[in-house]
Amino acid sequence: xxxxxxxxxxxVYLRLVCRxxxxxxxxxxxxxxxxxxxxxxEGEEPQLVMLDINMPEKDGFQVYRELMAQHTIPVLxxxxxxxxxxxxxxxxxxxxxxxxxxxQTDILYKPFRMGNLARKVEGLIGAxxxxxxxxxxxxERLAIIRRIRQTLVRYGVDLGRLFVGYDG
Numbered sequence: 001x002x003x004x005x006x007x008x009x010x011x012v013y014l015r016l017v018c019r020x021x022x023x024x025x026x027x028x029x030x031x032x033x034x035x036x037x038x039x040x041x042e043g044e045e046p047q048l049v050m051l052d053i054n055m056p057e058k059d060g061f062q063v064y065r066e067l068m069a070q071h072t073i074p075v076l077x078x079x080x081x082x083x084x085x086x087x088x089x090x091x092x093x094x095x096x097x098x099x100x101x102x103x104q105t106d107i108l109y110k111p112f113r114m115g116n117l118a119r120k121v122e123g124l125i126g127a128x129x130x131x132x133x134x135x136x137x138x139x140e141r142l143a144i145i146r147r148i149r150q151t152l153v154r155y156g157v158d159l160g161r162l163f164v165g166y167d168g
Contacts, residue, residue: 001025001026001027001128001129002025002026002027002047002048002125002126002128002129003026003027003028003029003044003045003046003047003048004021004026004027004028004029004046004047004048004049004050004121004125005028005029005030005031005037005040005041005046005048005049005050006018006028006029006030006031006049006050007030007031007032007034007037007049007050007051007052007055007060007063008030008032008050008051008052008055008078009032009033009052009055009056010052011032013110014030014032017050017117018030020114020117020118021117021121021128024118024121024127024128025127025128025129026121026128026129029046033057034055034057034058034062034063037063038066041067041071045071045073046073047073047074047125048073048074048075048076048121048124048125049067049073049074049075049076050075050076050077050078051063051064051075051076051077051078052077052078052079053077053078053079054079054080060077060079064077072104074104074105074124074125075104075105075106076105076106076107076108076120076121076124077105077106077107077108078107078108078109078110078112079107079108079109079110080109080110104124105124106120106123106124108120
């Protein structure tokens with residue numbers, strides 16, 4: 001299973017992104033502080049790191065510099081800065097641009113759509129491992145459909161108007 005490590009100080013965002021990526025078949029770990037991030041990095045090395053740019057104490061670019069000094073891991077920067085923000089003013093701009101050109105780094109602007117997050121992650125490390133689904137046998141599916149239909153009819157739902165040509 002492909003592993004992702006996320007560093008962001010917004011705990012609500014962390015929970016949401018972890019849930020999204022886990023549902024897409026990735027193993028996700030999270031950190032809300034750079035010290036916690038680097039201690040988690042020493043364990044099992046992830047295939048992707050997601051870094052918030054605007055962080056207390058050390059910003060995402062400072063963490064990126066330290067990370068790249070010891071590791072070669074794709075990085076997805078996630079930021080609330082507007083897309084027009086001038087990244088060229090930061091001293092990490094040149095190495096960051098090189099990493100982008102090599103296809104190892106990308107940026108995602110908050111707020112974002114879940115599909116955009118998935119495309120950025122998949123573009124850097126590929127798709128997650130699909131979860132095994134247990135599809136019930138056809139006879140069980142038919143029984144479920146019949147029970148749903150009976151319940152709808154019992155409550156007076158006009159199935160023809162519900163699904164076909166409803167002009168309500």
